[in-house]
Amino acid sequence: MDEMPRVLIIEDEEKMSRMLARVLRGEGHIAETAGDGRTGLRRALDDTFDLLIVDWMLPERSGVQVVRGLRAADVHTPVLMLTARGQVEDRVEGLDAGADDYLPKPFALPELLARVRALTRRQGEGTSTEAAIRVGDVTLDPVRHVVRLGDERVDLTAKEFALLATLMQRPGQVFSRSVLLDTVWGVPGEVSTSVVELYVSYLRKKLDRSGEPSHIRTVRGVGYTFEPQP
Ligand code: CA
Numbered sequence: 662m663d664e665m666p667r668v669l670i671i672e673d674e675e676k677m678s679r680m681l682a683r684v685l686r687g688e689g690h691i692a693e694t695a696g697d698g699r700t701g702l703r704r705a706l707d708d709t710f711d712l713l714i715v716d717w718m719l720p721e722r723s724g725v726q727v728v729r730g731l732r733a734a735d736v737h738t739p740v741l742m743l744t745a746r747g748q749v750e751d752r753v754e755g756l757d758a759g760a761d762d763y764l765p766k767p768f769a770l771p772e773l774l775a776r777v778r779a780l781t782r783r784q785g786e787g788t789s790t791e792a793a794i795r796v797g798d799v800t801l802d803p804v805r806h807v808v809r810l811g812d813e814r815v816d817l818t819a820k821e822f823a824l825l826a827t828l829m830q831r832p833g834q835v836f837s838r839s840v841l842l843d844t845v846w847g848v849p850g851e852v853s854t855s856v857v858e859l860y861v862s863y864l865r866k867k868l869d870r871s872g873e874p875s876h877i878r879t880v881r882g883v884g885y886t887f888e889p890q891p
Contacts, residue, residue, distance in 0.1 A: 666711040666781045667691045671701030671727060672743065673719050681714060684770055684844065685777070698722025702730045710738050711781050717744035717755065725758045732759035739780040743768075769819055770844050771826035775803040796832045797889030799868065799876060801825060815867050820845060824860050825868075828877060828887035837884040861885055 668690050672678040675696070682692040693710075695701035699721035705713055713731075717724040728740050742760040755763055762776050793802040800809045803826055808815045817825065823845045828836060836844075838854035845860075846852050861877055868876045878888050 665689055665691050667709070668693070668712045668714060668777070668781075669701065669705055669708075669710045670694045670714045671696075671698065671705075671719065671724070672714070672716040673697055674716070677716075680843070681773075684774070688774060688777075690777075696720075698724065698727050702727045705731055705738065706734055706736060712777060713738050713740045714777075715740055715742050715760070717742060724760075725755060728755070728758040728760050741773075741776055741780055769823035769826070771803045771823050771830070772806075779804070794826070794829050796829050796887060797876070799825075799829065801829050810868055817864075817867065821860055821863055821867070824857070825864055825887075828885065832887050832889060835880045835883050835886045841884065857885075 666689075668685050670678050670681050670685075670692060672681065672694065673696050678694045678696070682694055685692040693704070695704050698719040701713075701715070701719070702722060705727070713727075715724040715727055719727070722730070724742055724744070728742070731738065731740070740760045740762075742755045742763045743766055744755070744763070745766045761780055764773060764776060793800055795801075798811050801822075802808075806822060808817055808822065808825065824841065827841060827844050838857045841857045842852060842854050846856065861879075865875050865877060874888075876887060878886050880886055
């Protein structure tokens with residue numbers, strides 16, 4: 662097996678940074694964090710990482726300055742840039758500075774993870790581009806953002822997609838409402854877990870056929886699990 666990929670998260674919003682680190686660790690990465698641009702740049706220059714996740718707006722040094730500093734020092738670690746700004750010029754500026762990919766906030770975690778996978782893979786083996794997950798009659802492509810039920814395309818909102826992707830990445834695993842809330846909505850405490858129930862009901866309406874068991878099983882008192890149809 663390969664070594665666990667090492668990721669450095671340079672982000673001053675502590676909640677975001679902690680959440681990213683937790684999610685990446687859950688995916689088998691070694692995740693470290695830095696809270697400002699200067700510390701982040703120093704860590705990235707002093708040590709070897711497989712990926713840097715760099716926020717645009719940082720104290721001390723901006724994300725763009727961090728990336729420029731790295732590239733100027735001939736460090737070519739892949740960089741995924743995060744930003745709350747959506748303008749095209751910003752995106753171009755970030756990519757010009759040497760970022761490899763760009764993700765506007767707020768983002769769905771499955772999308773982030775798909776980009777992380779693509780960037781850490783680019784460094785290493787460089788083959789396999791398939792990213793689609795298939796469980797039973799449902800296929801989910803996190804890169805193209807497409808879900809199919811059999812041959813039919815299912816239209817999902819961003820949150821529905823993120824929720825389904827989270828469940829489908831670990832078929833049969835039971836996720837509690839609060840874990841799903843944390844993973845899909847990302848801001849603990851600001852949204853009630855009842856929103857998870859609501860979105861599960863939306864997904865069931867779109868995916869389930871009447872008279873057949875639901876794709877998403879409720880585990881009473883625990884949470885939800887995605888199950889292939891028998
Ligand atoms: Ca920031």
